[in-house]
Amino acid sequence: MSRKNFKVATAENGKTTEQNTKHAFATVNIPKDMTPTGKVKTLKDKETLRKEREQQYVAFRINALKRRAKRTGLTEEQTKVKIEELKNQLDTPNSYNVIIFFSAEDCDMVKQALLNESLTWKVMSNSHVILDADQETLATLREIMPKTAKIHPYVKKKPPILPASELAKDNYVAKKTNKATSAKARRNAKKAENYTKKRLDGMAHNDHKLHAELQKEKRMNNRRKVAKRLKMMQKRFQKAAQNASKKASGTTVQLKAKKGSESSKKASTNVKKAA
Secondary structure (H helix, E strand, C coil), rough: CCCCCCCCHHHHHHHHHHHHHHHHHHHHCCCCCCCCCCCCCHHHHHHHHHHHHHHHHHHHHHHHHHHHHHHHHHHHHHHHHHHHHHHHHHHHCCCCEEEECCHHHHHHHHHHHHHHHHCCEECCCCCEEEEEHHHHHHHHHHHHHCCCCCEEEHHHCCCCCCCCCHHCHHCCCCCCCCHHHHHHHHHHHHHHHHHHHHHEEEEEECHHHHHHHHHHHHHHHHHHHHHHHHHHHHHHHHHHHHHHHHHHCCCCCCCCCCCCCCCHHHHHHHHHHCC
């Protein structure tokens, strides 16, 4: 079918494709699916999730305590006592170290609000205040503080159930070997050397004598490196030749390289011309 006889529907109707599609969608009424997708979480779902997370955290802490007690050599009765102590500790409410940031204009208002609630602070300035608090005092602080203030509560760390004295330190502290210390010393020496080189390079921009000495030292180091590498390659080739001679059948004779002629080339050319 040739392109000449090809007819577009819009040409016949006298409408564009956009108008035709709009008309088609307007005529057909597609009902919307109003069934819930499951993304919305109710308060009940949130509460169940929170309880599950708490249970998982308690189980994690108990298992960790059991492992540590086993390593230290505690008996089953002693571990049970320690587990009960851990559960009681987890049930106790947290205490917080609270930092409140505010603007300098609200300093007097914040100070007066704390005095009215008979709350003591550790540090007080024109921009922030630091104080100890529990859950009840934290709730009151959120009520009495101005809206512009920012409250940052940090949970205080509770004392460990198994103190460090009861732990077998030999199982935890890795003994530093001489190899590790020597490697660290080499790294530190390399860092110090690089630092001194950078300082000297910076000073050499103004001091021409120092610049010349550094350039000479670099050239000498490069020559030493090249000579060292050539020696290593020569040793490798000698070893390879010895191994090959051992594997090969019969006797092998190593021939020395021929020395070049010591006579000058110019003299030989002159002789030829004379002849």
